Amino acid sequence: MDSEKTRKERTLSEDPERRPEVKRLQSRQPSPPVATGSEAQGITIEGLSAFYGSFKAVTDASMNIQANKVTALIGPSGCGKSTFLRCLNRMHEVIPGARAEGCVRLGDQDIYAKGSDPVKIRQRVGMVFQKPNPFSKSIYENVAWGARINGYRGNMDELVERSLRQAAIWDEVKDRLKESGMGLSGGQQQRLCIARTLAVEPEVILMDEPASALDPVSTQKIEDTMEELKKRYTVVIVTHNMQQAARISDYTGFFYIEHMGDPGRLWEFDATDKIFSNPERKETEDYVTGRFG
Amino acid sequence: MPRETFQHELDRLVGEIISLGREVEACLGMMVEAMEGHDAGVASRELGIDQRFKERGAEIDEECMILQARQAPVARDLRLIYTIQAVTNHLVRSGTLCEHICRAIAETADCERDPELETALLEMARGARDLFGQGLNVFEDRDIDRARDLEALDDKIDLLYSEAMNLVVNPTNSDGSPEWRMRAALTVHYLERIADHGVDVGGRTVFLVTGERMESAMRQYRERHLDDDED
Ligand SMILES: Nc1ncnc2c1ncn2[C@@H]1O[C@H](COP(=O)(O)OP(=O)(O)OP(=O)(O)O)[C@@H](O)[C@H]1O
Ligand SMILES: [Mg+2]
Numbered sequence: 001m002d003s004e005k006t007r008k009e010r011t012l013s014e015d016p017e018r019r020p021e022v023k024r025l026q027s028r029q030p031s032p033p034v035a036t037g038s039e040a041q042g043i044t045i046e047g048l049s050a051f052y053g054s055f056k057a058v059t060d061a062s063m064n065i066q067a068n069k070v071t072a073l074i075g076p077s078g079c080g081k082s083t084f085l086r087c088l089n090r091m092h093e094v095i096p097g098a099r100a101e102g103c104v105r106l107g108d109q110d111i112y113a114k115g116s117d118p119v120k121i122r123q124r125v126g127m128v129f130q131k132p133n134p135f136s137k138s139i140y141e142n143v144a145w146g147a148r149i150n151g152y153r154g155n156m157d158e159l160v161e162r163s164l165r166q167a168a169i170w171d172e173v174k175d176r177l178k179e180s181g182m183g184l185s186g187g188q189q190q191r192l193c194i195a196r197t198l199a200v201e202p203e204v205i206l207m208d209e210p211a212s213a214l215d216p217v218s219t220q221k222i223e224d225t226m227e228e229l230k231k232r233y234t235v236v237i238v239t240h241n242m243q244q245a246a247r248i249s250d251y252t253g254f255f256y257i258e259h260m261g262d263p264g265r266l267w268e269f270d271a272t273d274k275i276f277s278n279p280e281r282k283e284t285e286d287y288v289t290g291r292f293g
Numbered sequence: 294m295p296r297e298t299f300q301h302e303l304d305r306l307v308g309e310i311i312s313l314g315r316e317v318e319a320c321l322g323m324m325v326e327a328m329e330g331h332d333a334g335v336a337s338r339e340l341g342i343d344q345r346f347k348e349r350g351a352e353i354d355e356e357c358m359i360l361q362a363r364q365a366p367v368a369r370d371l372r373l374i375y376t377i378q379a380v381t382n383h384l385v386r387s388g389t390l391c392e393h394i395c396r397a398i399a400e401t402a403d404c405e406r407d408p409e410l411e412t413a414l415l416e417m418a419r420g421a422r423d424l425f426g427q428g429l430n431v432f433e434d435r436d437i438d439r440a441r442d443l444e445a446l447d448d449k450i451d452l453l454y455s456e457a458m459n460l461v462v463n464p465t466n467s468d469g470s471p472e473w474r475m476r477a478a479l480t481v482h483y484l485e486r487i488a489d490h491g492v493d494v495g496g497r498t499v500f501l502v503t504g505e506r507m508e509s510a511m512r513q514y515r516e517r518h519l520d521d522d523e524d
Binding site for chain 1: 365366368370371372504505
């Protein structure tokens with residue numbers, strides 16, 4: 001009687017249908033992030049759930065985000081990609097009533113541990129949003145501002161130039177640094193915002209659909225920066241553009257809601273090559289081929 | 294809606310290569326018939342198929358390229374387009390080889406033949422035709438279980454190949470004009486290639502269905518069946 005129960009419990013927890021994020025094919029999945037010599041850190045997420053009040057938006061997501069790699073998050077609208085992303089730098093909890101459960105480790109630091117400072121975390125894990133949101137200040141000040149309030153004491157001109165170069169916008173703005181950031185085109189504004197994020201010298205950069213409002217050429221410029229950025233940083237990007245995810249990312253996580261009203265789940269997580277050529281799960285395949293529902 | 298059109302396009306292309314494949318198969322049938330009857334007339338009727346098949350192959354290729362440009366296929370769609378192009382190539386090449394053989398039959402119809410070598414040739418030709426047809430069946434039905442049978446059939450062709458080659462090099466009699474023997478040696482080689490194309494069409498189907506290369510897919514498949522047996 002007893003032993004039978006034990007067996008049943010074991011089968012349930014091992015049933016891959018019930019635990020989609022425990023993948024059957026382990027081969028190309030990243031192992032826990034390790035320091036790679038550079039300063040970038042990976043992120044380990046274990047059993048993360050996110051709530052808005054009593055509404056559970058994401059349930060039990062686990063994933064290893066590799067340092068110095070680009071990880072793309074894809075999935076249908078409302079499945080919790082942005083929510084998940086915001087949990088990675090404690091931005092989620094700024095919404096009244098919102099909270100997260102589970103474990104998120106940046107390198108070996110538990111960012112939700114008692115006593116960990118969300119402001120410090122957000123400095124180490126920067127964020128670029130969907131709509132470019134430059135301040136109504138000069139281009140120079142847009143970049144310098146965040147670094148300054150974070151107490152940067154080095155050579156500010158150098159930092160501004162370096163950040164603008166890494167964001168692949170230096171050549172376009174170097175002669176007009178004193179002009180307002182608001183006067184730039186949408187694509188330039190977005191790269192300015194990336195530069196602003198970089199100036200704080202984070203280890204991880206989170207991007208929520210950073211190119212969704214941009215034309216292909218501006219999008220290409222943002223994507224080009226990605227190759228450069230991952231040399232120094234760990235990048236996590238939410239995108240609805242499948243080809244963009246396929247082009248720029250090393251790993252891809254697919255979020256999915258099976259039944260209306262359920263919380264979003266991390267349905268499949270694997271090397272990008274695998275997700276876009278031969279995904280394990282039917283729902284992933286239906287989604288990436290655009291034959292959803 | 295565009296995705297529905299895309300699906301229709303893919304279905305149409307698959308239908309197109311199956312009908313192309315069946316035509317190549319029919320030509321292989323005529324080739325065997327011409328060999329059996331030493332019939333230069335039948336063989337000559339097949340001359341020109343190469344050009345026709347190549348043109349259709351080029352059209353399919355072009356359509357695949359446009360679909361890739363417009364639809365940016367991934368996952369099973371990507372595997373399907375890749376497979377369509379690869380299978381088309383196997384079919385067209387088999388057609389080319391078939392025409393080479395038919396030309397040889399037509400041009401050597403009056404030559405003196407070595408009956409022993411001829412028997413081996415005929416057996417190989419029937420085997421190659423069958424294997425090609427079965428490869429096409431595997432693709433049409435996406436029946437990867439039967440892809441394994443192709444390899445067994447191909448082993449038989451390979452055996453006939455070495456027998457025939459042995460007869461070319463070490464004839465047991467003095468029959469067969471030099472011209473005929475030379476053409477026979479080439480034909481043996483072409484038939485072996487046709488059989489390989491048939492096996493490859495099956496292998497491509499395995500990739501299409503499983504996303505794995507033939508070998509590792511077959512290994513996984515066998516292991517899965519071992520697991521099933523244990524239950
Ligand atoms: N501030 C909020 N208050 C309450 N519920 C929210 C809030 N923000 C998001 N949600 C809900 O949480 C769920 C996940 O939303 P989220 O924005 O994370 O989805 P998403 O995957 O980013 O979607 P999209 O692709 O449309 O950006 C949705 O059901 C959404 O309605
Ligand atoms: Mg979102």
